[in-house]
Amino acid sequence: MTDTLINDKNLIDGRTGKWEVVLGLEVHAQVTSKSKLFSGAATEFGAEPNTQVSLVDAGFPGMLPVINEVCVEQAVKTGLGLKAQINLISVFDRKNYFYADLPNGYQISQFLQPIVGKGTIVLDLAEGEHREVGITRLHLEQDAGKSLHDQHPSKTYVDLNRAGVALMEIVSEPDMRSSEEAAAYLKKLRSILRYLGTCDGNMDEGSMRCDVNVSVRKVGDPLGTRCEIKNVNSIRYVAAAIEHEARRQIEVIEEGGSIRQETRLWDPGKGMTRAMRSKEQAHDYRYFPDPDLLPLKLDAAWVESLKAGLPELPDAKRARFVKDLGLSDYDAGVLVSEKESADFYELAAKGHDAKLTANWLTSELFGRLNAVGKSITESPVSAQALGELVGLIEDNTISGRIAKDVFTEMFETSKSAAAIVDEKGLRQVLDTGAIDVEIDKIMAANADKVAEYRSGKDKLFGFFVGQVMRAMGGKANPAMLNERLKAKLAG
Amino acid sequence: MSLDSKTVANIATLARIRVPEADLPGLAQELSGIMTWIEQLNEVDTTGVQPMSGVLARDMPRRPDVVNDGGDPNKVLANAPEPAHGFFTVPKVVE
Numbered sequence: 001m002t003d004t005l006i007n008d009k010n011l012i013d014g015r016t017g018k019w020e021v022v023l024g025l026e027v028h029a030q031v032t033s034k035s036k037l038f039s040g041a042a043t044e045f046g047a048e049p050n051t052q053v054s055l056v057d058a059g060f061p062g063m064l065p066v067i068n069e070v071c072v073e074q075a076v077k078t079g080l081g082l083k084a085q086i087n088l089i090s091v092f093d094r095k096n097y098f099y100a101d102l103p104n105g106y107q108i109s110q111f112l113q114p115i116v117g118k119g120t121i122v123l124d125l126a127e128g129e130h131r132e133v134g135i136t137r138l139h140l141e142q143d144a145g146k147s148l149h150d151q152h153p154s155k156t157y158v159d160l161n162r163a164g165v166a167l168m169e170i171v172s173e174p175d176m177r178s179s180e181e182a183a184a185y186l187k188k189l190r191s192i193l194r195y196l197g198t199c200d201g202n203m204d205e206g207s208m209r210c211d212v213n214v215s216v217r218k219v220g221d222p223l224g225t226r227c228e229i230k231n232v233n234s235i236r237y238v239a240a241a242i243e244h245e246a247r248r249q250i251e252v253i254e255e256g257g258s259i260r261q262e263t264r265l266w267d268p269g270k271g272m273t274r275a276m277r278s279k280e281q282a283h284d285y286r287y288f289p290d291p292d293l294l295p296l297k298l299d300a301a302w303v304e305s306l307k308a309g310l311p312e313l314p315d316a317k318r319a320r321f322v323k324d325l326g327l328s329d330y331d332a333g334v335l336v337s338e339k340e341s342a343d344f345y346e347l348a349a350k351g352h353d354a355k356l357t358a359n360w361l362t363s364e365l366f367g368r369l370n371a372v373g374k375s376i377t378e379s380p381v382s383a384q385a386l387g388e389l390v391g392l393i394e395d396n397t398i399s400g401r402i403a404k405d406v407f408t409e410m411f412e413t414s415k416s417a418a419a420i421v422d423e424k425g426l427r428q429v430l431d432t433g434a435i436d437v438e439i440d441k442i443m444a445a446n447a448d449k450v451a452e453y454r455s456g457k458d459k460l461f462g463f464f465v466g467q468v469m470r471a472m473g474g475k476a477n478p479a480m481l482n483e484r485l486k487a488k489l490a491g
Numbered sequence: 492m493s494l495d496s497k498t499v500a501n502i503a504t505l506a507r508i509r510v511p512e513a514d515l516p517g518l519a520q521e522l523s524g525i526m527t528w529i530e531q532l533n534e535v536d537t538t539g540v541q542p543m544s545g546v547l548a549r550d551m552p553r554r555p556d557v558v559n560d561g562g563d564p565n566k567v568l569a570n571a572p573e574p575a576h577g578f579f580t581v582p583k584v585v586e
Binding site: 033034039040041042048050051052053054055057058066069070071072096098100147148149151152153155156157158159284286291294296297 | 563
């Protein structure tokens with residue numbers, strides 16, 4: 001593992017020298033649960049406005065929050081997946097601010113005593129490089145409602161369906177040094193969350209949102225003043241926002257100015273960040289322990305049992321694929337990056353050659369799926385069907401070349417490989433007698449070429465292979481054909 | 492601890508309460524009085540005592556992850572001044 005933070009290729013050239021960009025990420029991940037963190041209202045995405053709101057979520061007087069035990073379990077599992085310290089006592093605080101979509105006037109969050117402390121995450125970078133990034137903390141908190149500003153000329157519409165949904169705020173250390181690393185962090189975090197089943201990681205629906213803290217400094221200098229960029233809702237935008245914000249800060253400093261600590265909004269249309277007007281006044285959230293909620297105490301044995309029940313996570317799975325199945329680190333990395341791909345692979349490779357199956361999956365199936373814009377879960381070729389195709393190659397029923405044609409048909413029709421092979425009579429010819437007959441025919445029809453070959457024109461070998469293959473509809477076993485042809489041409 | 496008018500003005504802003512300038516000194520005096528009263532707690536020796544946020548010696552009650560609430564937007568919107576199309580409405584918040 002390389003752990004050098006200063007990597008020349010990450011530095012940005014300014015007019016006054018090279019600059020280093022320092023990045024920390026705050027990710028809000030929506031906890032996968034049926035009901036909200038402190039109420040029994042549903043969490044499902046896309047419902048009619050205010051149909052998933054309890055009086056607790058709407059901040060009615062006298063309502064008391066009661067914590068959802070599954071949300072607690074999900075947060076602990078996530079902490080364990082990030083190899084983090086689990087705090088057996090944590091406290092919920094009120095974070096006070098006024099906004100139309102926050103009915104209570106405060107968000108229930110965790111401030112001084114979060115449920116999860118320091119952890120780590122391993123980034124998978126280009127060229128097989130891996131780098132560790134620190135996790136500062138993870139805490140549970142409520143989501144706010146949703147404001148719609150474009151429905152009416154003078155009104156803002158408020159939908160509280162999202163209000164009170166459980167979020168995990170996952171804060172990283174300022175350990176990242178390039179937009180690529182920030183993107184790798186998000187990808188890896190999302191992958192871990194999906195493996196754990198604690199968040200669906202869907203950035204389009206807002207179940208994973210990201211704020212980026214960006215500062216710049218000359219190499220070796222103390223940390224610069226940071227700006228927080230909000231509203232970045234795709235991995236691509238995170239990278240673009242960082243690139244833009246780092247350049248902006250360098251320009252300001254090189255022009256003799258200084259960076260003001262502020263919250264900025266990413267504007268994807270313009271491809272730039274701008275200062276948020278409303279946040280000019282310094283935050284003063286006046287956190288204090290929520291008197292409605294007792295401290296959350298966890299049983300150490302229960303935490304241990306969750307740890308024992310964790311699924312195999314991407315890093316462990318990749319290591320196993322490399323060590324036990326002999327896959328390359330790269331192929332293993334591609335397969336484990338999404339849980340669905342890894343599951344598909346393991347099912348397909350059951351009882352078959354691990355490397356051959358990996359090749360068919362990464363080079364053929366992934367390629368086809370990409371071309372038609374489908375995900376692995378929508379694949380017309382099932383894992384078992386792919387395994388069966390590999391099986392037919394392994395037992396010499398068909399050659400690898402024929403298998404490609406069979407695969408094309410499988411992808412288009414979802415028929416099984418065996419059915420296609422039988423239907424079209426694609427079974428490989430393993431009978432040397434039958435191959436010999438065809439070779440004799442081709443040699444007789446091309447006596448001039450045979451003579452040329454025998455007088456030293458070796459390159460003609462390929463011509464004969466092609467002719468015989470064509471005559472046999474591509475069904476000759478290639479190794480056998482080569483062997484027989486060589487013998488016959490030798491005379 | 493005594494609060495000055497400036498601090499009181501800031502607290503009023505955070506609480507979204509409009510306080511006339513002339514009322515600030517009086518409020519400052521009143522709030523300082525409350526603080527002084529609370530400060531009597533400082534007389535208690537709390538050396539070696541864990542900070543606590545409640546006096547109940549029980550664990551936090553929890554509920555199972557079941558949907559058993561919501562589904563009644565009319566009830567939720569009953570007290571809202573001008574609901575529209577199932578939404579609460581407020582004067583436009585411009586960002």
